[in-house]
Amino acid sequence: MEPLDIRNVHLLENELLRREAENRRYLLSLGNRELLFNYLMEAGKISIPYLPDDILGGWESPTCQLRGHFLGHWLSAAAWQIYETGDAELKAKSDAIIRELDECQQNNGGQWVGPIPEKYLDLIARGKQVWAPQYTLHKLFMGLIDQNRLAGNELALKIADRFADWFDAWSAKFTREQFDDILDVETGGMLEVWADLLDLTGEEKYRRLLKRYYRGRLFEPLLRGEDPLTNMHANTTIPEILGCARAWEVTGEQKWLDITKAYWKCAVDDRGTFATGGQTQGEIWTPKNKLKARLGDKNQEHCTVYNMIRLADFLFRCEGDPKYLHYIEQNFHNGVEAQTYWQGDPQNGHPGKGLLTYFLPLKAGMHKTWAGERDSFFCCHGTMVQANAALARGLYYQESGSLCVAQYADSDAEFFVDGETKVTLQLRRDAMNGSWQKSSVNNVANSIAAVQSAPDNRPDYEKFDLKFTMKTSADFRLLLRVPKWIQAPASIYLNGSLIAKTEDTAKLFPIDRTWQDGDIVTVLFPIGLRFVPLPDDPQTGAFCYGPDVLAGITDVERVLTLEQDDPTAELSPDTERQWGTFLTRFRTETQDPGINFIPLKEIGYQNYQVYFRVKKPKHETEKGKE
Template sequence: MQPLKGTNVLVRDGDIKRREAANRAYLMKLSSDNLLLNYRVEAGRFHERVVPPDAHGGWESPVCQLRGHFLGHWLSAAALHYEETGDRELKAKLDDIIDELAACQQDNGGQWIGPIPEKYLHWIAIGRSVWAPQYNLHKLLMGLVDAHRYAGSEQALTIADRFADWFVDWSGRYTREQFDDILDVETGGMLEAWADLLQLTGHDKYNTLLERYNRNRLFEPLLVGRDPLTNMHANTTIPEVLGCARAYEVTGEPRWMAIVEAYWRCAVTDRGALATGGQTAGEVWMPKQKMKARLGDKNQEHCTVYNMIRLAEFLFRHSGDPAYMQYIEYNLYNGIMAQAYYREYGLTGNTHNHPSTGLLTYFLPMKAGLRKDWSTETDSFFCCHGTMVQANAAWNQGLYYVKDDRVYVCQYFDSEMKAAIGDAQVRIRQTQDRMSGSLLDSSNTAGQHTINDMTAKHENMPDYRKHDFTVTVSEPHAFELRLRIPDWVQAEAQVYVNGELHGATASSEQFYAIRRTWQDGDRVSLLLPIGIRFIPLPDDASMGAFRYGPDVLAGICEAERILHVDSEDIASEIELENEREWGSWRYFFKTAEQDPAIQLRRIRDIGYEPYQIYFKVKRRG
């Protein structure tokens, strides 16, 4: 199955475009001098006596052992954005940075290009404590590979290939047992980098590196069905298994795929997930089906969300199972969108002293009464800064796929795709019909009020989402359109073709298929019944969270609240309020029978307020 991306998919969703624009502005705002500082220092190309006053802080500080890691993420994000948009200004900045990296590599002797000294890796071998140097260096290798793959930089590939020579020499000095000890210190995605470079260059040295970086101490327990993950650092192993996924694609060896599938079973299928889609607390995997005691201040690290989305996407491409896309949907709405590029969902009269925007939160706390802890632009630079710029660089990925004469629609955002299906060019434009009947967006446009039937038909918020797909072909052409049915639908989804009912289904286990000879202008409408569901914890059915469609709801609470209910239908305790503003439906919720009532918002609309996601529910009487 082939993903559609780059210029083949155009995103039109307003909020996604806002996030991409904010991400692009952030990439441009960070100066090249500051991004390159640690590389220049290491190469002897920085000649000042003091650290520049505007130098990046946090993990990018020149005295931090993980310094320089962010530049690799920056290169990757810039390349991804360029592939999608052709942004020449960003491409010029990327090329200038790569030119300077080439000069640093030359001054380092022709191989080493790290922002840290080589001795950090020698320290690992002798057991001296040092903060994850291979994790750090992988980021640069990843960024160089992506700069070549998505932005066409041959120089980036040359730098990476020469850097790999250093690792061939260094890793060859140790026995298998000694190097296994080295691999027990976080390596990040080194395995994935070697697989990428094997595909790009064909050089046999990368087969050697794949073998050396094969972490059997993790992989073998997975293959025999043991659980080596519980209470272990999650984002150490996810990149390693992403390396297995890439190695499978490059080499075709079945063992690599077997490791990936075993990992997913252990990490997701057998473990379960929070209502948001996450499975971690304090950066480690929670116990299988036991999450109540782990609702804390450090749930759902952003890096794990991003990397598990990548793993799910790989498994979808090789299986076609829509369950992986469902996993991605929950993590997009309640992870990627909830933890970065926040913009206040305004409420007139709600006076406060908080900023109206937020950049990034490392974790998404699940303990009642806590808040998102927003980072700064230049003084934080923890690991999630890197996955943030990658996750928001190209939102047009993961929406559409093609296999033979079948087009798969996997996520529902306003967008447009084009693809060659057989000997024909096909375009499909996806739009969400908000069913508001009005174009009013402020009091300034009150004069624009065309009378229509829609405003009367939907007096209140519709209980279904409607997505329309318009097909453009130059001449009649046969192909199959496949639509994913989310597992959050409240009843059967209905599919209409040119206004006539084609079918209905509530099954999320397979795509809904429409095979026909399509005419130019044919229109498909997908109606997805939406409502509120109570999602209990796997280890306590009386404690759970509420979801509205794919969105997890959070109550605004200074301290933990217990819900007292009369009905067996716990979800009926939550109702919409303040649902309309001018021509738009709005997403404010509240409890129906609590005293005082609890206001709820979508977790992606929560900024600086204290909140509660999981509620204990007790029966009255």
């Protein structure tokens, strides 16, 4: 399967559109000179006796060894936005930046174009401590490649190709063992770069670089079924595996795919995840299924969320297994949405916005720490702008004779059957609220009708309507992802008639049919509260509602003493509806004081708790034994 081209998907989901707009605003708010400052300094194009006030701070500061990494992320995010919408303003800005990079490369002698000195890599080779130079340079390569592939900038490819000549000559100086020592320090995502450039140019030097950057000390244990990941830095290895995935796509060599699958098995299937879908504490992989001791203030680095979503997308395209789509949904709701571009009501003197939280704390009583727009520029700052660009990616996939609905968001999608018949799919969430009134301003139709109060409480199912429009009938298979979080069998209707009920979330549900203009498929997904325990402590868990993890608002750790065996019976709806919207709000029934729960992605500046230890009631037989 391949993702449906996002230029054929018209996104209509309000929250996703808001995020895209915020992301675009932020990309445009950063000046060209600010983004290029470290490149211009390294190329000798500017010389100043002091740092100007408008310089970018944090990891972009000229005093940081990672300086310049963000520009690569910026170019990639802008490229996706240009590809999706043809954004002329971002295109002009990107082209101007790339022309400046070309001049920097010429000033540096025609090959090097990094924002850091070449000697950083030589220092690594000599065993000296330098902070991740290949990580920094990989980001620039990535941005240039995306600008070429997605935005059509030919100069970007020329710059990347000339820069690769430097790496080809440099890496040739070392024996296999010496270069393995270098790779053990860090490699960034250079494997993916060489695979991309091999695909774009066909040049033999990229096959040499793929071979040199093969990290046998990590890959071979994975292939043997061992666990080299426990307590290992996560986001230095995920990009390497993304490189293996891309190398398989370009070369077809089976070993690359075998490594990729072995990594997923070791990192996810055998290791387990938090209820959010994410992993890690302090940027390292936890021990397998031992998460309790790793609930901390530095869980779920955003970079790992974004890069593992990319890996899940690749594996779904290879295998067609919806477990990867479930993983993406879980991580997007409780990672990307929970950690970037938060918007809500002002809280405790704080603004109603938050840009980025590098980590997502899961230790009780913690809070999110939001980064500034010009003073942080962590690695996650870069994946933030990439994750929120072109959010129609991954909603639909297509292969010969079939269309897969992977994620459910309001959208229109156009696709062709047999390369001829054009079909338009309109996917809409039924809010089932009976009103469009979104605020206290009564500026919309609010006529009296039966639908206004039906249903009277928040429905216990999610409903989506899929309507097909076409000029002639078309034969194809519709594949529907049935979410992993359903509470009962999903109901699937065709033109108002029930055609199936299914609890099977391990397969995509198929509908084979000669489709007619106006056909409507309706799906009902039963939704409700779930208590998701830690794998190593069944008495400690998180509350979830559908794909959303809930957070209890509390300054201190709380233990829940239950009156019933089922922990979800302790929570009841709270502030269920506001104007024309059903809200996801809950409160405890018997705790003193009570605790209010809202989706983790809606937490702004409050202190909160995700994982709760529960004390279940003692039954009469147990009391008698005592």
